[in-house]
Amino acid sequence: MTIDAAIAELSTVLGDRLSRSKSDLDLHGQNESYFDTTPPDAVAYPTSTEEVQEIVKICARHGCPIVPWGVGTSLEGHALAIRGGVSVDFSRMNRVLSINAEDMDCVVQPGITRRALAEELRATGLFFSVDPGADATLGGMAATRASGTTAVRYGTMRDNVLGLEVVLADGRVIRTGTRARKSSAGYDLTALFLGSEGTLGLITELTLKLHGQPEAISSAVCAFPDIHAAVSAVIATIQMGIPMARIEFVDAATAQAFNAYAGSSLPEMPHLMIEFHGSDTSVAEDATRFGEVAEEFGAEGFQWSTKTEERNKLWRMRHDAYYAIMASQPGKRAMATDICVPISRLADAVVETQEDIAQSGLYGPLLGHVGDGNFHATIVTDPTRPEELKTAKALARRMNERALRMGGTVTGEHGVGMGKIDYMSEEHGEAWSVMGDLKRTLDPANILNPGKVVRLN
CATH class of the missing domain: 3.30.70.2190 (Alpha-Beta Plaits)
Structure with a gap:
């Protein structure tokens, strides 16, 4: 069982929609943060749930890692193929499947972006509320349990996803949730996959709650x-x-x-x-x-x-804001990080963080969705001076420790990926081992986005 064997078999299924070109591999190995470029071995472009299912079955047979890809806006290395394998690019699964105006919901494929969905909804008088800023895909937003500027009123992806279609590591296709606004029927599997960052399954369809445009x-x-x-x-x-x-x-x-x-x-x-x-x-x-x-x-x-x-x-x-900050520092790189604290501790957390950054000598503007206690630091470093990245990581570590000390979380919306994984045990305690148990149950071969969120091997 090898990655090359999986790729050879995938090529017979996908044809020219399985790419090994250097430009494609490089594109899917990049990120918007400080992590090194990490190209996958191949990039798959499925067009249907059935093709995703076939990709997963082939990769499972050969023990080939699978990493889902939206548009690559994640900041904690979520979409990097750190153990090689196949990057599954959902850009060609980008349709609105239905809009149910009377029920104020819609069904979409994972590759549609937030702005494209907004255009589709423009004539309906409805809108999808979650606004992380970046024009991310809805699948990626669900996988990272995204939020953003409007979360203070309308909630995060957790509050606005009614159901999912997911391909599991063994190739089974399951549906979680319904179009009903509430249910007491069994475990909340929708919530389980929201924020799982592609480590438990590949999201192939989303049912989303919509809101009426305000007067x-x-x-x-x-x-x-x-x-x-x-x-x-x-x-x-x-x-x-x-x-x-x-x-x-x-x-x-x-x-x-x-x-x-x-x-x-x-x-x-x-x-x-x-x-x-x-x-x-x-x-x-x-x-x-x-x-x-x-x-x-x-x-x-x-x-x-x-x-x-x-x-x-x-x-x-x-x-x-991110691009404005980076434009003011040409030739530099950024380590963007976030924490979230109870609202009563927000002022203390922000002031302590600003003072800490000022003492470091680095440039690190602060901004954020302070209505729900969440703020970000964009710590800028010179790539020719590795000691600056070391200082930036120390600043981020102290931000994380500060958040936990104040009863908060090390990430309000960026997610875990690789960048926050070292703090999961401290934040969750024994609950982190339960997350590992869930991962082993649903993905015993650890082929789905390995090395993210939990540590198995």
Whole structure:
């Protein structure tokens, strides 16, 4: 049993949709973080569940690793074929299979991206709420249990996936969940596969919850004198029960990067970006209440808008934060990492992290979805100075330790992959060994994305 034997058999099934070209292998060996390029041995492009099933059966017979691939936006090395094998690229399984407007749900293939789905839904008056920023695939978002800017109101992928179709390591195809909004029938297998990062099965179909487009939307950006004031305003807003659709934080360094990259004119101070959804009346009332709270913490320079083009510009700027930061540091690489803490500890976590980064001498802007206690650090290093990467990893380690000390998690949305695996035992204790037991049961040969989330061998 060898990888080459598996590839030879796969080529008879897929023909030219099994690629071994250097360009394809290199593309599927890249990542947006600090991990080395790790090309797979081949790239498969299935077009149906049946083909995915056949790929898995062939690879299982030959003990060949299988690594699912969406668009490669993951930040913890999730999609890298660190033990070789076949990268299964879902880009050709990218259709909306059905839209059930009356029930406010849809069924999609895993390779469709978030923005492509939004286009398909545009005429229905419905939208899919999970917005991680990157134009990720829905399959990848489910596999990493993604969230993003709107999670504070609409929840994460955990709250918005009703059911899945999954190909298991032995080639069985199962369906989890139904289109009903709740069920008490057995174990919640949908939740098991959400966040499993391709280690338990390959997702081939998703049933998603949709939401109605709000009657009115209002967005704003405002500056604060310091990080503590901005985060304290977030905590106060949440504790007052003001229903925000988004509330994002960026520090002064990120605001500076926005100005250079997007041509904005933000004061070089910490900022909050806010959005409210509802009726004309409720949005106006919520905006007024938030403004009063924010001003108590020194907010200034409010820029409110209900115009679609202006709101889109604001959130495009936020979504492009990573690229803005990297554009300000040409020739550098980034280690992007995230933690999530209880909302009451958020200000402490953010301030301690900022002070830690400042003392390191590295450039590391902070930003995040602070409405649910989740924030990110983009720690920039010079690839010609390996000692800087070592320093960055030490900073990330202390962020993770800080999160656990404060009762939080080492990753609110990036996932585990390889980058966070060293902290799983400390966060989960004996529960991590239970995760290993589940992996051994569903994938005893350890062919599905080996080396991620759990350690078996």
